[in-house]
Amino acid sequence: MSNVFANWPSGSGAPLGGLLRSLGMVAAGFALLLVSLIIYLLDPIKRWRLRKIPGPRGRPVLGCLPQLRAQPMPLFLQSCAQTYGPVFKVALGRKWVVVLADAEMQRQVGFKLRAHARTDPDFSRGRYHAMLSSMLLRASGSTWRQLRAAWQPAFAPASLAGYLPLMTGCADQLARRLEAKATAAAGATASGATAGGGSSVDMWRELGGMTLQVVGSTAYGVDFHSINEEDQAGSGSGSATATAGATAAAKGRGDDGYGKQLAAACGQIFRYGSPVHGSPYLRLAMLFPELRSLLLTLAHTLPDEKFTILTKARTRLCNTVFQLIDSWKEQHRAEAEIDAAASSGKPDVGAGRHSSNGVGAAATSGRGGLSGVAPGSFLDLMLGQRQGGERGSGGKKAEGEEGVEHAPLTDEQVAGQVQLFILAGYETTANALAFAVYCIATHPEVESRLLHEVDDVLPGSDQLPGESDLPRLAYTEAVVNEALRLFPPAHLTSRVVPPGETLTVGGFNIPAGIPIFLPLYIAHRDPAVWPRADEFLPERFLHSSPLYESLQPRGAAQQHAHAPFGYGSRMCIGYKFAMQEAKVVLATLYRRLTFTLEPGQQPLQVEASLTMAPRGGLRVMPVPRRKL
Numbered sequence: 166m167s168n169v170f171a172n173w174p175s176g177s178g179a180p181l182g183g184l185l186r187s188l189g190m191v192a193a194g195f196a197l198l199l200v201s202l203i204i205y206l207l208d209p210i211k212r213w214r215l216r217k218i219p220g221p222r223g224r225p226v227l228g229c230l231p232q233l234r235a236q237p238m239p240l241f242l243q244s245c246a247q248t249y250g251p252v253f254k255v256a257l258g259r260k261w262v263v264v265l266a267d268a269e270m271q272r273q274v275g276f277k278l279r280a281h282a283r284t285d286p287d288f289s290r291g292r293y294h295a296m297l298s299s300m301l302l303r304a305s306g307s308t309w310r311q312l313r314a315a316w317q318p319a320f321a322p323a324s325l326a327g328y329l330p331l332m333t334g335c336a337d338q339l340a341r342r343l344e345a346k347a348t349a350a351a352g353a354t355a356s357g358a359t360a361g362g363g364s365s366v367d368m369w370r371e372l373g374g375m376t377l378q379v380v381g382s383t384a385y386g387v388d389f390h391s392i393n394e395e396d397q398a399g400s401g402s403g404s405a406t407a408t409a410g411a412t413a414a415a416k417g418r419g420d421d422g423y424g425k426q427l428a429a430a431c432g433q434i435f436r437y438g439s440p441v442h443g444s445p446y447l448r449l450a451m452l453f454p455e456l457r458s459l460l461l462t463l464a465h466t467l468p469d470e471k472f473t474i475l476t477k478a479r480t481r482l483c484n485t486v487f488q489l490i491d492s493w494k495e496q497h498r499a500e501a502e503i504d505a506a507a508s509s510g511k512p513d514v515g516a517g518r519h520s521s522n523g524v525g526a527a528a529t530s531g532r533g534g535l536s537g538v539a540p541g542s543f544l545d546l547m548l549g550q551r552q553g554g555e556r557g558s559g560g561k562k563a564e565g566e567e568g569v570e571h572a573p574l575t576d577e578q579v580a581g582q583v584q585l586f587i588l589a590g591y592e593t594t595a596n597a598l599a600f601a602v603y604c605i606a607t608h609p610e611v612e613s614r615l616l617h618e619v620d621d622v623l624p625g626s627d628q629l630p631g632e633s634d635l636p637r638l639a640y641t642e643a644v645v646n647e648a649l650r651l652f653p654p655a656h657l658t659s660r661v662v663p664p665g666e667t668l669t670v671g672g673f674n675i676p677a678g679i680p681i682f683l684p685l686y687i688a689h690r691d692p693a694v695w696p697r698a699d700e701f702l703p704e705r706f707l708h709s710s711p712l713y714e715s716l717q718p719r720g721a722a723q724q725h726a727h728a729p730f731g732y733g734s735r736m737c738i739g740y741k742f743a744m745q746e747a748k749v750v751l752a753t754l755y756r757r758l759t760f761t762l763e764p765g766q767q768p769l770q771v772e773a774s775l776t777m778a779p780r781g782g783l784r785v786m787p788v789p790r791r792k793l
């Protein structure tokens with residue numbers, strides 16, 4: 166029998182041997198791939214570096230995500246703290262984070278480190294990406310200092326006073342809407358026209374529409390029209406953002422002006438930009454951060470429906486914002502020419518040109534057409550500063566802190582800050598207000614004291630809170646503070662150790678690049694720090710109360726134990742804006758109404774992603790306080 170292998174090339178040995186060798190090489194290749202995959206998926210190097218830090222055993226690849234599906238993040242982290250102590254690690258997918266549960270550790274690290282950790286998969290491109298990447302929240306070093314300085318004028322006392330009419334106007338609009346709904350429902354029930362349904366509303370959504378109108382209109386200086394004016398039939402259980410966006414989108418068809426277009430785009434970006442509600446590509450990027458570029462390309466080449474909506478909304482937002490910026494420039498160029506012609510003296514340009522704040526007027530007068538940016542709005546301030554900086558220095562670059570020269574902000578940078586103003590200020594404040602309404606509704610003694618204060622400060626039948634009334638709303642402010650303690654909407658903040666450094670905390674070393682979570686929720690409810698920690702007692706924040714002393718936080722963390730707005734130089738820049746808004750909105754609403762919880766709302770269930778919110782909204786019956 167002839168040797169069938171006889172014709173195989175002699176250099177490769179016997180054909181069987183060659184085949185075996187090839188198979189061996191394929192097997193070795195597979196084994197190598199498998200080992201790399203296991204190394205990639207399980208990340209043993211990172212595990213090794215964090216090996217001394219205790220923490221729950223997560224599943225391969227998914228880490229603790231299954232536990233986080235079953236339980237809201239603040240509660241899961243609280244239960245981990247009880248098991249593992251004040252410093253522990255958690256795997257979010259393949260991303261390891263270290264959590265500091267102790268209030269004093271949070272304070273120390275929050276003050277010491279100056280950069281936030283990045284955990285979100287950013288799937289943007291082009292101009293929108295340039296906008297997002299330049300936001301204050303993401304910046305560090307001298308750029309952060311320059312941006313932070315550029316934000317400051319928006320929260321100066323004069324600016325805050327200018328926003329007040331917008332805040333009270335929007336709250337009054339919402340109060341009247343809820344009052345009318347309650348009265349109509351009562352009338353219909355009396356005449357037997359309706360069966361059930363009553364005037365129950367989702368207060369969280371209502372407040373979401375209102376806060377979007379406040380921050381959106383303040384940021385861009387055009388009317389956002391996002392307070393719901395008609396019910397969202399069959400709108401399901403989407404988020405407050407979705408409803409606000411849907412309402413604006415519904416109205417946004419046709420010739421509606423900048424405000425409605427922006428509100429519609431923002432609503433869709435909030436909803437579909439989140440890994441929870443958005444495209445599966447975003448969730449995959451959370452699990453496999455190293456594949457982000459590949460997934461980004463795939464998402465743009467083969468987009469699913471949610472990704473398409475997101476991309477379109479981002480493009481619409483960009484186009485509208487840059488159009489607004491162009492119209493602002495156009496208008497100011499024309500004004501400068503008139504100035505130059507009229508006088509040879511120094512031109513009065515920039516933010517100083519508009520001594521009055523026209524945001525409130527713009528947003529409550531129905532202005533929102535293609536009439537441009539209101540003076541005093543955040544966009545106007547940012548563009549004005551830039552123009553002022555350029556001209557004030559005779560065309561040179563603006564000078565920032567510490568004598569460092571900075572180039573004036575680009576259009577993309579300005580647009581990024583304005584968009585962050587909405588991102589950071591809308592849902593946080595809506596959630597804070599919804600939690601406050603829940604706490605008031607479950608504490609009748611608090612409600613009656615609040616009503617007493619509101620009636621005392623605002624005796625006129627249609628009176629809205631003015632600037633001089635704010636200091637007199639001390640109990641209202643204490644209610645907001647105590648609701649923020651029990652239910653901090655930003656339930657955690659984060660920091661990251663800078664490259665080349667290691668942080669030692671609680672006896673553990675945390676290497677550079679590992680995100681550090683500071684869960685404010687846990688610190689706010691620590692019974693070792695807070696007397697009667699789980700009780701809602703606004704008297705903790707009321708100096709004049711006889712209970713005040715006995716309710717103060719104890720121990721080393723005492724001074725910064727209440728930190729709903731974070732710590733140190735990275736603390737929330739908008740906290741005065743948020744506190745003013747929350748206070749005047751409560752006073753304006755409770756001036757006309759009280760709210761009764763619908764059955765099944767107690768105890769309150771929460772859900773949490775970046776912010777903490779009432780799960781499935783907050784269903785209440787508005788009860789008018791006077792006969793209409």
Ligand code: HEM
Pocket residue numbers: 275281301302303313380585586587589590591593594597653654655657658659729730731732733734735736737738739740742743
């Ligand atoms: C109740 C409402 C709000 C809460 C609970 C809240 C909470 C927070 C927290 C916890 C941080 C992180 C602080 C840290 O890391 O130490 C933060 C940052 C920030 N907040 Fe707020 N915030 C609220 C409203 C607002 C508003 C209304 C605005 C703007 C209009 C705003 C703008 C910002 C910005 C720009 C940052 C980033 C600051 C930086 O990185 O330097 N926030 N906020």
